[in-house]
Amino acid sequence: MSMTGKAIAISTGQSLKIGVIGAGWLGGTVAKLWVKAGHQVMFSTRHLDELQREIAPLGANASVGTPAEAAAFGDILLFAVPYDALPQLGQQLAAAMKGKIVLDACNPSGWQQSDLAREANQNGVAETSQRLLPGTRYVRAFSAVDATAIEASASASAANKLGVPIASDDAEALKAVAKLVEDVGSVPVITGNLASARSFQRGGPGFRANTNAPALRAILHVDV
Template identity: 60%
Template sequence: MRIGIIGAGWLGGTVGRLWVQAGHEVLFSSRHPEQLVSMTRPLGPRASVGTPLQAAEFGPVVLIAVPYGALPQLGSDLREALRGKIVLDACNPPPGSDDALAREAQANGVGPTSAKYLPGTRLVRAFSAVDATAVEASAGRRSGKLAVPIAGDDTQAVQVAAWLVLDAGCEPLVVGNLAAATRFQRGGPGFRANTTMTELRRRLGLPKAD
């Protein structure tokens, strides 16, 4: 699969590298793509670098891992390029923020708020509640994998997100629709749990898997 990453920092860079190792073609982007070359060169020909617009246009899936305050402008600038794409939203309002966007996300839920500012996308909250170090550690383990909560309104998009969580060496836990993503946003029981499937289900009050 061709995947664009907008915001190839700590989380985006880690997840993207694991996807390349799983066989996907990944375009890593930032406002200064030349700074990403040293990271992508060892990954081989399936890894490339570019601008956020190039990442949005690259393939059917885009992971966005940028500061939350950048989303409205990003959604405006890349509206046509992102239209119809499966967007994995890993962004979170910063702790203690009291700006208008953070208040809106707190009142309405981060998932629905992200969907508002990324209109026309098939948005899934994914990789938003886990640390990059936990993702990387999970990819190196055979058991006790990291559980990654995901949520979205588009069933097929959620399924694709679940496959990509598996390809990053973690276990996906579908929590529900975008509104249900409040359970693993900052302040929710699933945020930064960085734990196994059994424990994450317990924290979220979900039944044990069959």
């Protein structure tokens, strides 16, 4: 099936295979909610034994593997790793992630910045990440919200659901990711093309706003 077909399948609520590269605080929280929504998710991290015990209660739709195994498993991928790990992962996983929708939640450090972090903050984190994850249908997502806010939103009232800013140059991928944001119990706030993601990178008004969708749209000057 084409990736356009996958995007349509997402909108109809079909169970998807998702690989999560970096199942720590944020990646793990999002991944668990996707499992509860009925998706098949492979979690990957450096501590596989510990993670295996943690996800065991989630049932058969949750599995554990290496980053390479998760990248091969998923039709959709989420990256939630330290920013300086992206160049190596982009090279190692290039073949497995080619043509796939990739959600990028990675942020450069705000302190003791590497050369890569300085480049990303200056040139745009989303644009830099897209270059480091070549050949993918890249979407900036889950990068500006805290895991605790995502978790709380899953059981919040409709008026208090968390607004999650997302951006991409790929309109079809953006629609697919918007549905995946809804699947974790949050509300997608589409800011526009990839350049618009600067409004919610570190230092932008949308970074760590952790508020509901109407308030976030007002902060980012985004129409409904």
